Amino acid sequence: MAEHEESRCENCIIRELNSLKALKKEELKAISDSKVSRSIKKGEALFKEGEKLGGVYCVRNGVSKLSKISDNGKDQIVKIASKGEVLGQRSMISEEGTNLSAVALNDMEVCFIPKDQITGRIQDNPAFTQAILKHMAHELKIADDFIVNMAQKTVNQRLAEVLLYLSTTFGTDEEGYLVLILSRADIADVVGTATELCIRTLAKFKKQGLIETKGKRIKILDQSGLEKLKDGFQ
Amino acid sequence: MAEHEESRCENCIIRELNSLKALKKEELKAISDSKVSRSIKKGEALFKEGEKLGGVYCVRNGVSKLSKISDNGKDQIVKIASKGEVLGQRSMISEEGTNLSAVALNDMEVCFIPKDQITGRIQDNPAFTQAILKHMAHELKIADDFIVNMAQKTVNQRLAEVLLYLSTTFGTDEEGYLVLILSRADIADVVGTATELCIRTLAKFKKQGLIETKGKRIKILDQSGLEKLKDGFQ
DNA sequence: CGTTGTATTGATTCATCTCAAAGGTGGTGG
DNA sequence: CCACCACCTTTGAGATGAATCAATACAACG
DSSP states (O other), X not given: OGGGOXXXXXXXXXXXXXXXXXXXXXXXXXXXXXOEEEEEOTTOEEEOTTOOOSEEEEEEESOEEEEEEOXXXXXXXXXXXOTXXXXXXXXXXXXXXXXXEEEESSXXXXXXXXXXXXHHHHHHOHHHHHHHHHHHHHHHHHHHHHHHHHHHSOXXXXXXXXXXXHHHHHOBOTTSBBSSOOOHHHHHHHHTSOHHHHHHHHHHHHHTTSEEEETTEEEXXXXXXXXXXXXTOO | OGGGOTTSXXXXXXXXXXXXXXXXXHHHHHHHHHOEEXXXXXXXXXXXXXXXXXXXXXXEESOEEEEEEOTTSOEEEEEEEOTTOEESHXXXXXXXXXSSEEEESSOEEEEEEEHHHXXXXXXXXXXXXXXXXXXXXXXXXXXXXXXXXXHHXXXXXXXXXXXXXXXHHHOBOTTSXXXXXXXXXXHHHHHTSOHHHHHHHHXXXXXXXXXXXXXXXXXXXXXXXXXXXXXXXX
Protein backbone atom coordinates (compact mmCIF):
# COMPACT_ATOMS: atom_id res chain seq x y z
CA MET A 1 0.00 0.00 0.00
CA ALA A 2 1.15 3.51 -0.88
CA GLU A 3 1.13 4.41 2.79
CA HIS A 4 4.28 2.45 3.38
CA GLU A 5 6.29 2.96 0.24
CA GLU A 6 9.65 4.42 1.01
CA SER A 7 9.21 6.73 -1.92
CA ARG A 8 6.55 8.60 0.03
CA CYS A 9 7.73 11.81 1.70
CA GLU A 10 5.98 10.83 4.94
CA ASN A 11 8.31 7.87 5.21
CA CYS A 12 11.40 9.49 3.78
CA ILE A 13 14.16 9.84 6.32
CA ILE A 14 15.80 12.54 4.25
CA ARG A 15 13.30 15.11 5.40
CA GLU A 16 14.67 14.84 8.92
CA LEU A 17 17.73 16.62 7.60
CA ASN A 18 16.00 19.78 6.47
CA SER A 19 13.18 22.20 7.06
CA LEU A 20 10.62 19.73 5.71
CA LYS A 21 10.67 18.05 9.10
CA ALA A 22 8.58 20.93 10.37
CA LEU A 23 5.69 19.82 8.15
CA LYS A 24 2.68 17.88 9.34
CA LYS A 25 1.79 14.46 8.01
CA GLU A 26 -1.04 15.76 5.82
CA GLU A 27 1.22 18.37 4.32
CA LEU A 28 3.85 15.78 3.53
CA LYS A 29 1.25 13.60 1.87
CA ALA A 30 0.20 16.45 -0.37
CA ILE A 31 3.80 17.09 -1.29
CA SER A 32 4.39 13.44 -1.91
CA ASP A 33 1.48 13.29 -4.34
CA SER A 34 2.83 16.14 -6.41
CA LYS A 35 6.54 15.46 -6.27
CA VAL A 36 8.54 13.92 -9.09
CA SER A 37 11.61 11.76 -8.61
CA ARG A 38 14.49 12.34 -10.96
CA SER A 39 17.87 10.78 -11.60
CA ILE A 40 20.75 13.03 -12.53
CA LYS A 41 23.94 11.63 -14.03
CA LYS A 42 27.34 12.84 -12.98
CA GLY A 43 28.13 16.03 -14.85
CA GLU A 44 24.54 16.86 -15.69
CA ALA A 45 23.02 20.14 -14.54
CA LEU A 46 20.05 20.22 -12.23
CA PHE A 47 19.62 23.84 -13.21
CA LYS A 48 21.68 26.69 -14.56
CA GLU A 49 22.11 30.16 -13.13
CA GLY A 50 19.38 32.55 -14.17
CA GLU A 51 16.89 29.77 -14.82
CA LYS A 52 13.38 30.19 -13.41
CA LEU A 53 12.53 27.16 -11.34
CA GLY A 54 9.08 25.70 -11.01
CA GLY A 55 9.98 24.23 -7.66
CA VAL A 56 12.78 22.98 -5.46
CA TYR A 57 14.92 19.87 -5.50
CA CYS A 58 15.37 17.75 -2.41
CA VAL A 59 18.57 15.73 -2.64
CA ARG A 60 18.08 12.06 -1.76
CA ASN A 61 21.43 10.80 -2.95
CA GLY A 62 24.58 12.08 -4.53
CA VAL A 63 26.36 15.40 -4.38
CA SER A 64 25.95 18.60 -6.32
CA LYS A 65 28.14 21.64 -6.74
CA LEU A 66 26.54 25.07 -6.70
CA SER A 67 28.56 27.49 -8.72
CA LYS A 68 28.49 30.75 -10.58
CA ILE A 69 30.48 32.04 -13.50
CA SER A 70 32.12 35.39 -12.80
CA ASP A 71 32.26 38.16 -15.35
CA ASN A 72 35.72 37.12 -16.42
CA GLY A 73 34.55 33.64 -17.25
CA LYS A 74 35.83 31.53 -14.39
CA ASP A 75 33.57 29.28 -12.39
CA GLN A 76 33.40 29.65 -8.62
CA ILE A 77 31.91 26.88 -6.52
CA VAL A 78 30.00 28.49 -3.69
CA LYS A 79 28.63 25.41 -2.01
CA ILE A 80 28.63 21.63 -2.14
CA ALA A 81 25.22 20.14 -1.42
CA SER A 82 24.43 16.55 -0.53
CA LYS A 83 21.76 14.35 0.97
CA GLY A 84 19.02 16.33 2.65
CA GLU A 85 19.78 19.70 1.10
CA VAL A 86 17.00 21.55 -0.63
CA LEU A 87 18.18 23.30 -3.79
CA GLY A 88 16.47 26.26 -5.38
CA GLN A 89 14.85 27.28 -2.12
CA ARG A 90 16.50 30.65 -1.90
CA SER A 91 15.58 31.79 -5.40
CA MET A 92 12.02 30.61 -4.89
CA ILE A 93 11.62 32.67 -1.74
CA SER A 94 13.05 35.82 -3.22
CA GLU A 95 11.08 35.15 -6.40
CA GLU A 96 14.00 35.46 -8.76
CA GLY A 97 15.81 33.23 -11.21
CA THR A 98 18.43 31.01 -9.59
CA ASN A 99 21.65 32.75 -8.76
CA LEU A 100 23.74 29.61 -9.03
CA SER A 101 24.06 26.59 -11.27
CA ALA A 102 23.70 23.11 -9.78
CA VAL A 103 25.74 20.36 -11.40
CA ALA A 104 25.96 16.76 -10.21
CA LEU A 105 29.40 15.70 -8.95
CA ASN A 106 28.29 12.09 -9.02
CA ASP A 107 25.07 10.29 -9.87
CA MET A 108 22.18 11.79 -7.97
CA GLU A 109 18.61 11.05 -7.02
CA VAL A 110 16.46 14.05 -6.28
CA CYS A 111 12.81 14.81 -5.68
CA PHE A 112 11.33 17.76 -7.46
CA ILE A 113 8.72 19.53 -5.34
CA PRO A 114 6.51 22.03 -7.19
CA LYS A 115 6.74 25.63 -6.14
CA ASP A 116 3.19 26.06 -4.90
CA GLN A 117 3.62 23.19 -2.45
CA ILE A 118 6.43 25.11 -0.79
CA THR A 119 5.00 28.61 -1.03
CA GLY A 120 1.68 27.28 0.20
CA ARG A 121 3.27 25.83 3.30
CA ILE A 122 5.24 29.02 3.89
CA GLN A 123 1.89 30.83 3.86
CA ASP A 124 0.07 28.56 6.24
CA ASN A 125 2.60 26.76 8.42
CA PRO A 126 4.58 29.19 10.57
CA ALA A 127 6.73 26.44 12.03
CA PHE A 128 7.90 25.56 8.53
CA THR A 129 8.64 29.18 7.68
CA GLN A 130 10.60 29.57 10.88
CA ALA A 131 12.60 26.44 10.16
CA ILE A 132 13.57 27.77 6.74
CA LEU A 133 14.36 31.16 8.21
CA LYS A 134 16.64 29.66 10.79
CA HIS A 135 18.36 27.57 8.17
CA MET A 136 18.85 30.55 5.91
CA ALA A 137 20.25 32.65 8.75
CA HIS A 138 22.83 29.94 9.25
CA GLU A 139 23.65 29.82 5.56
CA LEU A 140 24.17 33.55 5.62
CA LYS A 141 26.70 33.23 8.39
CA ILE A 142 28.57 30.60 6.45
CA ALA A 143 28.53 32.83 3.40
CA ASP A 144 29.93 35.76 5.35
CA ASP A 145 32.72 33.59 6.67
CA PHE A 146 33.40 32.39 3.16
CA ILE A 147 33.71 35.98 1.99
CA VAL A 148 36.29 36.73 4.64
CA ASN A 149 38.23 33.61 3.76
CA MET A 150 38.26 34.30 0.06
CA ALA A 151 39.28 37.88 0.63
CA GLN A 152 41.91 37.46 3.27
CA LYS A 153 43.41 34.02 3.11
CA THR A 154 46.04 32.62 0.81
CA VAL A 155 45.52 29.68 -1.53
CA ASN A 156 47.50 27.58 0.93
CA GLN A 157 45.14 28.36 3.76
CA ARG A 158 42.02 27.98 1.67
CA LEU A 159 43.07 24.65 0.23
CA ALA A 160 43.88 23.31 3.69
CA GLU A 161 40.47 24.44 4.84
CA VAL A 162 38.71 22.79 1.90
CA LEU A 163 40.46 19.48 2.52
CA LEU A 164 39.42 19.54 6.17
CA TYR A 165 35.90 20.47 5.14
CA LEU A 166 35.68 17.57 2.70
CA SER A 167 36.94 15.24 5.38
CA THR A 168 34.54 16.28 8.12
CA THR A 169 31.54 16.69 5.84
CA PHE A 170 31.79 13.67 3.59
CA GLY A 171 34.14 11.46 5.57
CA THR A 172 36.82 9.00 4.57
CA ASP A 173 36.79 5.39 3.38
CA GLU A 174 38.44 2.39 5.08
CA GLU A 175 41.81 3.36 3.66
CA GLY A 176 41.46 6.91 4.89
CA TYR A 177 40.84 8.50 1.49
CA LEU A 178 38.25 11.26 1.17
CA VAL A 179 34.96 9.75 0.11
CA LEU A 180 33.94 12.65 -2.08
CA ILE A 181 36.27 12.61 -5.04
CA LEU A 182 36.59 15.92 -6.86
CA SER A 183 38.63 16.71 -9.94
CA ARG A 184 41.53 19.05 -9.35
CA ALA A 185 39.67 21.60 -11.43
CA ASP A 186 36.67 21.40 -9.08
CA ILE A 187 38.85 21.72 -6.01
CA ALA A 188 40.45 24.75 -7.63
CA ASP A 189 36.99 26.18 -8.29
CA VAL A 190 36.11 25.85 -4.62
CA VAL A 191 39.39 27.36 -3.49
CA GLY A 192 39.07 30.07 -6.09
CA THR A 193 42.37 29.59 -7.84
CA ALA A 194 43.86 28.21 -11.04
CA THR A 195 43.92 24.43 -11.41
CA GLU A 196 47.69 24.41 -11.75
CA LEU A 197 48.25 26.24 -8.49
CA CYS A 198 45.82 23.90 -6.78
CA ILE A 199 47.80 20.93 -8.04
CA ARG A 200 51.12 22.48 -7.05
CA THR A 201 49.84 23.25 -3.58
CA LEU A 202 48.58 19.70 -3.16
CA ALA A 203 52.03 18.50 -4.21
CA LYS A 204 53.57 20.75 -1.58
CA PHE A 205 51.24 19.37 1.11
CA LYS A 206 52.28 15.90 0.04
CA LYS A 207 55.95 16.76 0.33
CA GLN A 208 55.27 18.13 3.80
CA GLY A 209 53.68 14.83 4.79
CA LEU A 210 50.26 16.39 5.32
CA ILE A 211 48.46 14.36 2.68
CA GLU A 212 48.90 11.46 0.32
CA THR A 213 47.37 11.04 -3.13
CA LYS A 214 46.46 8.13 -5.34
CA GLY A 215 45.14 9.30 -8.67
CA LYS A 216 42.36 11.72 -7.93
CA ARG A 217 41.98 10.41 -4.43
CA ILE A 218 43.36 12.25 -1.43
CA LYS A 219 44.16 10.97 2.05
CA ILE A 220 44.73 13.33 4.95
CA LEU A 221 47.71 12.22 7.02
CA ASP A 222 48.14 15.12 9.39
CA GLN A 223 44.89 16.80 10.28
CA SER A 224 46.34 19.12 12.90
CA GLY A 225 49.03 20.15 10.46
CA LEU A 226 46.37 21.24 8.01
CA GLU A 227 44.51 23.03 10.76
CA LYS A 228 47.59 25.03 11.64
CA LEU A 229 48.12 25.83 7.98
CA LYS A 230 44.58 27.00 7.56
CA ASP A 231 44.98 29.39 10.46
CA GLY A 232 48.07 30.86 8.93
CA PHE A 233 51.00 29.18 10.64
CA GLN A 234 53.10 28.40 7.63
CA MET B 1 0.67 63.22 23.27
CA ALA B 2 2.78 60.12 22.95
CA GLU B 3 0.59 58.92 20.10
CA HIS B 4 2.09 61.48 17.77
CA GLU B 5 5.69 61.67 18.83
CA GLU B 6 7.99 60.92 15.96
CA SER B 7 10.08 58.82 18.28
CA ARG B 8 7.27 56.26 18.34
CA CYS B 9 7.77 53.26 16.06
CA GLU B 10 4.21 53.56 14.79
CA ASN B 11 5.08 56.92 13.32
CA CYS B 12 8.62 56.14 12.30
CA ILE B 13 9.10 56.18 8.56
CA ILE B 14 12.22 54.09 8.87
CA ARG B 15 10.22 50.95 9.41
CA GLU B 16 8.90 51.22 5.85
CA LEU B 17 12.39 50.28 4.76
CA ASN B 18 12.55 46.92 6.48
CA SER B 19 10.65 43.90 7.67
CA LEU B 20 9.09 45.86 10.54
CA LYS B 21 6.57 47.22 8.05
CA ALA B 22 4.84 43.85 8.21
CA LEU B 23 3.92 44.49 11.83
CA LYS B 24 0.52 45.63 13.03
CA LYS B 25 -0.04 48.88 14.89
CA GLU B 26 -0.41 47.19 18.30
CA GLU B 27 2.79 45.24 17.76
CA LEU B 28 4.65 48.40 16.87
CA LYS B 29 3.33 50.08 19.96
CA ALA B 30 4.63 47.28 22.14
CA ILE B 31 8.01 47.50 20.46
CA SER B 32 8.04 51.24 20.84
CA ASP B 33 7.43 50.94 24.56
CA SER B 34 10.38 48.65 25.06
CA LYS B 35 12.84 50.10 22.62
CA VAL B 36 15.79 52.27 23.61
CA SER B 37 17.26 55.02 21.43
CA ARG B 38 21.01 55.27 21.31
CA SER B 39 23.54 57.60 19.75
CA ILE B 40 26.74 56.14 18.43
CA LYS B 41 29.73 58.32 17.64
CA LYS B 42 31.82 57.81 14.54
CA GLY B 43 34.31 55.03 15.18
CA GLU B 44 32.40 53.51 18.09
CA ALA B 45 31.28 49.91 17.95
CA LEU B 46 27.63 48.96 18.09
CA PHE B 47 28.75 45.44 18.83
CA LYS B 48 31.77 43.23 18.30
CA GLU B 49 31.94 39.83 16.65
CA GLY B 50 31.12 37.00 19.00
CA GLU B 51 29.11 39.20 21.33
CA LYS B 52 25.73 37.91 22.47
CA LEU B 53 23.10 40.48 21.69
CA GLY B 54 20.03 41.12 23.79
CA GLY B 55 18.21 42.47 20.77
CA VAL B 56 18.56 44.11 17.39
CA TYR B 57 19.48 47.61 16.29
CA CYS B 58 17.35 49.50 13.82
CA VAL B 59 19.38 52.20 12.10
CA ARG B 60 17.65 55.58 12.03
CA ASN B 61 20.58 57.63 10.88
CA GLY B 62 24.20 57.21 9.94
CA VAL B 63 26.13 54.37 8.43
CA SER B 64 27.80 51.33 9.91
CA LYS B 65 30.37 48.90 8.57
CA LEU B 66 29.91 45.22 9.31
CA SER B 67 33.25 43.49 9.36
CA LYS B 68 35.11 40.47 10.57
CA ILE B 69 38.74 39.88 11.42
CA SER B 70 40.22 36.92 9.56
CA ASP B 71 42.58 34.44 11.19
CA ASN B 72 45.57 36.31 9.85
CA GLY B 73 44.47 39.50 11.52
CA LYS B 74 43.12 41.61 8.69
CA ASP B 75 39.68 43.15 8.79
CA GLN B 76 37.22 42.45 6.00
CA ILE B 77 34.15 44.64 5.58
CA VAL B 78 31.30 42.40 4.53
CA LYS B 79 28.53 44.95 4.37
CA ILE B 80 27.75 48.62 4.78
CA ALA B 81 24.46 49.26 6.53
CA SER B 82 22.52 52.50 6.66
CA LYS B 83 19.09 53.93 7.39
CA GLY B 84 16.44 51.25 7.73
CA GLU B 85 18.75 48.28 8.15
CA VAL B 86 18.24 46.01 11.11
CA LEU B 87 21.51 44.85 12.61
CA GLY B 88 21.95 41.73 14.68
CA GLN B 89 18.88 40.10 13.19
CA ARG B 90 20.71 37.16 11.68
CA SER B 91 22.53 36.16 14.83
CA MET B 92 19.33 36.48 16.82
CA ILE B 93 17.48 34.13 14.52
CA SER B 94 20.17 31.49 14.50
CA GLU B 95 20.62 32.00 18.23
CA GLU B 96 24.35 32.54 18.13
CA GLY B 97 26.74 35.32 19.02
CA THR B 98 27.15 37.88 16.27
CA ASN B 99 29.36 36.84 13.41
CA LEU B 100 30.37 40.38 12.52
CA SER B 101 31.37 43.57 14.26
CA ALA B 102 29.39 46.75 13.64
CA VAL B 103 31.31 50.02 13.77
CA ALA B 104 29.90 53.45 13.01
CA LEU B 105 31.37 55.13 9.93
CA ASN B 106 29.79 58.40 10.99
CA ASP B 107 27.58 59.52 13.84
CA MET B 108 24.58 57.26 14.14
CA GLU B 109 21.19 57.12 15.77
CA VAL B 110 19.80 53.66 16.36
CA CYS B 111 16.91 52.07 18.18
CA PHE B 112 17.64 49.02 20.26
CA ILE B 113 14.75 46.56 20.20
CA PRO B 114 14.88 43.80 22.82
CA LYS B 115 15.16 40.26 21.58
CA ASP B 116 11.85 38.97 22.90
CA GLN B 117 9.97 41.64 20.99
CA ILE B 118 11.37 40.26 17.75
CA THR B 119 11.25 36.56 18.56
CA GLY B 120 7.73 37.03 19.88
CA ARG B 121 6.57 38.54 16.60
CA ILE B 122 8.35 35.81 14.64
CA GLN B 123 6.33 33.32 16.68
CA ASP B 124 2.96 34.91 16.22
CA ASN B 125 3.02 37.05 13.08
CA PRO B 126 3.62 34.93 9.96
CA ALA B 127 3.65 37.98 7.69
CA PHE B 128 6.57 39.37 9.67
CA THR B 129 8.46 36.09 9.55
CA GLN B 130 7.92 35.88 5.83
CA ALA B 131 9.16 39.42 5.34
CA ILE B 132 12.35 38.62 7.21
CA LEU B 133 12.74 35.38 5.31
CA LYS B 134 12.44 37.12 1.99
CA HIS B 135 14.91 39.75 3.06
CA MET B 136 17.38 37.14 4.21
CA ALA B 137 17.05 35.19 0.99
CA HIS B 138 18.01 38.34 -0.83
CA GLU B 139 20.95 38.94 1.47
CA LEU B 140 22.14 35.43 0.78
CA LYS B 141 22.13 36.07 -2.93
CA ILE B 142 24.17 39.22 -2.44
CA ALA B 143 26.59 37.29 -0.27
CA ASP B 144 27.02 34.58 -2.90
CA ASP B 145 27.73 37.20 -5.52
CA PHE B 146 30.23 38.80 -3.19
CA ILE B 147 32.00 35.48 -2.79
CA VAL B 148 32.34 35.11 -6.53
CA ASN B 149 33.65 38.64 -6.85
CA MET B 150 36.21 38.26 -4.11
CA ALA B 151 37.36 34.97 -5.47
CA GLN B 152 37.53 35.74 -9.15
CA LYS B 153 38.00 39.43 -9.71
CA THR B 154 41.10 41.54 -9.52
CA VAL B 155 41.55 44.48 -7.17
CA ASN B 156 40.95 46.75 -10.15
CA GLN B 157 37.58 45.24 -10.85
CA ARG B 158 36.55 45.09 -7.23
CA LEU B 159 37.50 48.68 -6.55
CA ALA B 160 35.57 49.87 -9.61
CA GLU B 161 32.59 47.92 -8.37
CA VAL B 162 32.81 49.38 -4.88
CA LEU B 163 32.95 52.93 -6.21
CA LEU B 164 29.86 52.33 -8.33
CA TYR B 165 28.15 50.73 -5.36
CA LEU B 166 28.90 53.71 -3.13
CA SER B 167 27.58 56.03 -5.80
CA THR B 168 24.29 54.23 -6.42
CA THR B 169 23.65 53.36 -2.79
CA PHE B 170 24.62 56.56 -1.01
CA GLY B 171 24.58 59.05 -3.85
CA THR B 172 26.62 62.13 -4.62
CA ASP B 173 26.55 65.73 -3.43
CA GLU B 174 26.00 68.86 -5.56
CA GLU B 175 29.59 68.79 -6.72
CA GLY B 176 29.35 65.14 -7.70
CA TYR B 177 31.43 63.77 -4.84
CA LEU B 178 30.37 60.54 -3.14
CA VAL B 179 28.29 61.38 -0.09
CA LEU B 180 29.60 58.52 2.00
CA ILE B 181 33.21 59.33 2.76
CA LEU B 182 35.35 56.37 3.69
CA SER B 183 38.98 56.29 4.67
CA ARG B 184 41.30 54.61 2.17
CA ALA B 185 41.82 51.91 4.75
CA ASP B 186 38.07 51.23 4.90
CA ILE B 187 37.77 51.14 1.13
CA ALA B 188 40.66 48.70 1.11
CA ASP B 189 38.87 46.60 3.72
CA VAL B 190 35.78 46.40 1.51
CA VAL B 191 37.81 45.57 -1.57
CA GLY B 192 39.86 43.08 0.40
CA THR B 193 43.30 44.44 -0.34
CA ALA B 194 46.13 46.40 1.25
CA THR B 195 45.57 50.12 1.78
CA GLU B 196 48.55 50.99 -0.40
CA LEU B 197 47.27 49.06 -3.39
CA CYS B 198 43.87 50.62 -2.94
CA ILE B 199 45.47 54.07 -3.03
CA ARG B 200 47.59 53.20 -6.03
CA THR B 201 44.61 51.88 -7.90
CA LEU B 202 42.61 55.00 -7.12
CA ALA B 203 45.54 57.01 -8.46
CA LYS B 204 45.48 54.93 -11.62
CA PHE B 205 41.74 55.52 -12.07
CA LYS B 206 42.42 59.22 -11.65
CA LYS B 207 45.11 59.17 -14.31
CA GLN B 208 42.68 57.40 -16.63
CA GLY B 209 40.15 60.16 -16.10
CA LEU B 210 37.65 57.85 -14.42
CA ILE B 211 37.57 59.64 -11.09
CA GLU B 212 38.76 62.78 -9.37
CA THR B 213 39.76 63.12 -5.72
CA LYS B 214 39.87 65.93 -3.22
CA GLY B 215 41.31 64.81 0.06
CA LYS B 216 39.31 61.79 1.11
CA ARG B 217 36.49 62.67 -1.21
CA ILE B 218 35.99 60.93 -4.52
CA LYS B 219 34.07 62.05 -7.59
CA ILE B 220 33.14 59.65 -10.35
CA LEU B 221 33.76 61.21 -13.75
CA ASP B 222 33.20 58.27 -16.07
CA GLN B 223 30.62 55.84 -14.78
CA SER B 224 30.52 53.68 -17.89
CA GLY B 225 34.29 53.49 -17.84
CA LEU B 226 34.17 52.07 -14.34
CA GLU B 227 31.44 49.67 -15.37
CA LYS B 228 33.59 48.34 -18.18
CA LEU B 229 36.50 47.99 -15.81
CA LYS B 230 34.43 46.10 -13.29
CA ASP B 231 33.39 43.63 -15.97
CA GLY B 232 36.98 43.03 -16.87
CA PHE B 233 37.65 45.15 -19.95
CA GLN B 234 40.93 46.64 -18.97
C1' DC C 1 51.93 76.15 14.54
C1' DG C 2 53.09 71.79 16.06
C1' DT C 3 51.01 67.20 16.51
C1' DT C 4 48.71 63.33 15.01
C1' DG C 5 46.71 60.52 11.95
C1' DT C 6 46.09 59.63 7.27
C1' DA C 7 47.53 59.58 2.45
C1' DT C 8 51.05 58.85 -0.94
C1' DT C 9 55.11 57.02 -3.23
C1' DG C 10 59.10 53.89 -4.06
C1' DA C 11 61.32 49.65 -4.05
C1' DT C 12 61.42 44.91 -3.07
C1' DT C 13 59.67 40.42 -2.32
C1' DC C 14 56.27 37.09 -2.63
C1' DA C 15 52.00 34.97 -4.49
C1' DT C 16 49.36 33.86 -8.18
C1' DC C 17 48.07 33.47 -13.11
C1' DT C 18 48.90 31.99 -17.63
C1' DC C 19 50.54 29.53 -21.48
C1' DA C 20 52.65 25.64 -23.21
C1' DA C 21 54.04 21.03 -23.20
C1' DA C 22 54.55 16.42 -21.44
C1' DG C 23 52.86 12.46 -18.84
C1' DG C 24 48.83 9.49 -17.09
C1' DT C 25 44.51 7.29 -16.94
C1' DG C 26 40.37 5.21 -18.18
C1' DG C 27 37.17 3.89 -21.58
C1' DT C 28 35.93 2.02 -26.20
C1' DG C 29 35.93 -0.49 -30.22
C1' DG C 30 38.42 -3.52 -33.02
C1' DC D 1 43.94 -7.97 -25.16
C1' DC D 2 45.65 -4.10 -27.47
C1' DA D 3 45.57 0.43 -29.74
C1' DC D 4 43.70 4.64 -29.69
C1' DC D 5 41.37 8.64 -28.19
C1' DA D 6 39.72 11.96 -25.00
C1' DC D 7 40.28 13.87 -20.86
C1' DC D 8 42.66 14.90 -16.71
C1' DT D 9 46.94 15.61 -14.22
C1' DT D 10 51.51 17.23 -13.63
C1' DT D 11 55.53 20.16 -14.44
C1' DG D 12 58.18 24.27 -16.26
C1' DA D 13 58.99 28.97 -16.98
C1' DG D 14 57.77 33.63 -17.47
C1' DA D 15 54.55 37.53 -16.77
C1' DT D 16 51.57 39.89 -13.86
C1' DG D 17 49.31 41.00 -9.65
C1' DA D 18 49.51 42.01 -4.94
C1' DA D 19 51.63 42.40 -0.19
C1' DT D 20 55.05 44.48 2.48
C1' DC D 21 58.24 47.71 4.55
C1' DA D 22 60.03 52.13 4.84
C1' DA D 23 60.05 56.89 4.00
C1' DT D 24 57.86 61.22 2.86
C1' DA D 25 54.00 64.46 2.19
C1' DC D 26 49.37 66.20 3.58
C1' DA D 27 45.47 67.58 6.04
C1' DA D 28 42.73 68.20 9.98
C1' DC D 29 42.59 69.79 14.54
C1' DG D 30 43.43 71.70 18.84
